[in-house]
Amino acid sequence: MYKITDNSFVSSGGNPSKYIITDLIENTIQQEKQNNSILEYEERHEKEEHPAKIINLMDEFQQFIALHVLLNNHEGAVLDVGCGISTKHPLYFKALKNSNLTYIGLDPFEKNQTNREYLFINGKFEGLHKHIDSKVDYLIFSTSLDHFENLEEVKNEIVKILKPNGLAFFWVGVHDANVISRWRLSYGLFENFNVLSIPDLLSTLIKAPLRILYTFLSILIRTIKLKKKIPLDNLHFHYFTEESLEFYLSSVGEIAGVKKAPLSNSFFYAIKPH
Numbered sequence: 054m055y056k057i058t059d060n061s062f063v064s065s066g067g068n069p070s071k072y073i074i075t076d077l078i079e080n081t082i083q084q085e086k087q088n089n090s091i092l093e094y095e096e097r098h099e100k101e102e103h104p105a106k107i108i109n110l111m112d113e114f115q116q117f118i119a120l121h122v123l124l125n126n127h128e129g130a131v132l133d134v135g136c137g138i139s140t141k142h143p144l145y146f147k148a149l150k151n152s153n154l155t156y157i158g159l160d161p162f163e164k165n166q167t168n169r170e171y172l173f174i175n176g177k178f179e180g181l182h183k184h185i186d187s188k189v190d191y192l193i194f195s196t197s198l199d200h201f202e203n204l205e206e207v208k209n210e211i212v213k214i215l216k217p218n219g220l221a222f223f224w225v226g227v228h229d230a231n232v233i234s235r236w237r238l239s240y241g242l243f244e245n246f247n248v249l250s251i252p253d254l255l256s257t258l259i260k261a262p263l264r265i266l267y268t269f270l271s272i273l274i275r276t277i278k279l280k281k282k283i284p285l286d287n288l289h290f291h292y293f294t295e296e297s298l299e300f301y302l303s304s305v306g307e308i309a310g311v312k313k314a315p316l317s318n319s320f321f322y323a324i325k326p327h
């Protein structure tokens with residue numbers, strides 16, 4: 054059992070430490086999905102080389118978290134569930150690291166286990182309460198919820214780890230055909246569109262019908278796969294829709310806040326545990 058202080062983990066009779074190791078992923082299907090993701094995380098997360106649209110979303114998510122922390126009790130411990138492999142605070146917590154919050158990252162990846170600038174729990178979320186002697190004030194699930202195999206276990210762990218007046222923040226990308234297609238088309242056609250540039254205008258007019266047709270076909274294939282429960286990739290366990298996400302999160306607790314990030318498929322939720 055570890056006690057969490059502002060700047061370390063302390064075990065009974067042990068020395069304070071900046072990181073601890075708890076239970077790692079043993080299930081081979083989960084392990085396989087983790088192995089499939091690591092290259093992308095090394096490229097993007099570790100080097101912080103995200104596309105501009107992702108950086109914008111991370112900033113939007115940070116603002117969403119900040120607003121709800123401000124409306125709640127301002128301070129306390131924040132556990133970022135599935136924080137990734139970066140040695141630095143994630144972009145969705147960059148400004149908040151100078152606040153009264155104590156950031157703790159948790160991830161089953163062993164990469165950079167010892168050299169992170171924040172407190173780090175190297176382990177999986179499920180069963181974490183067996184290793185920590187106190188509850189946390191806030192939980193963050195930033196694009197990590199769809200990486201858990203068993204969502205009931207996640208729900209049970211949230212209840213055990215989060216204080217009754219705490220909040221769990223979720224950032225989840227949904228897969229509804231309309232949401233995905235609007236997001237893809239707006240970025241594909243209009244990300245750098247300049248209406249007063251004649252070459253820009255002409256090339257967008259020519260590209261638009263082809264892009265719309267391509268989007269129609271690819272979204273149709275995705276929709277059929279989702280209906281037949283065929284995975285869309287080899288990274289995720291779940292592909293939420295607006296409805297299934299709201300259904301699941303309402304079963305975790307009361308919805309204290311929700312925001313759809315503009316021109317994206319990203320939904321942010323703040324949940325108060327039941």
Ligand SMILES: C[S@@+](CC[C@H](N)C(=O)[O-])C[C@H]1O[C@@H](n2cnc3c(N)ncnc32)[C@H](O)[C@@H]1O
Binds near residue numbers: 098160194
């Ligand atoms: C898409 S990444 C998100 C990384 C980071 N939160 C971000 O938004 O940039 C999903 C993360 O969930 C983590 N994850 C997968 N299974 C997990 C589990 N059982 N417990 C905790 N984290 C898990 C993965 O290791 C991975 O780092």
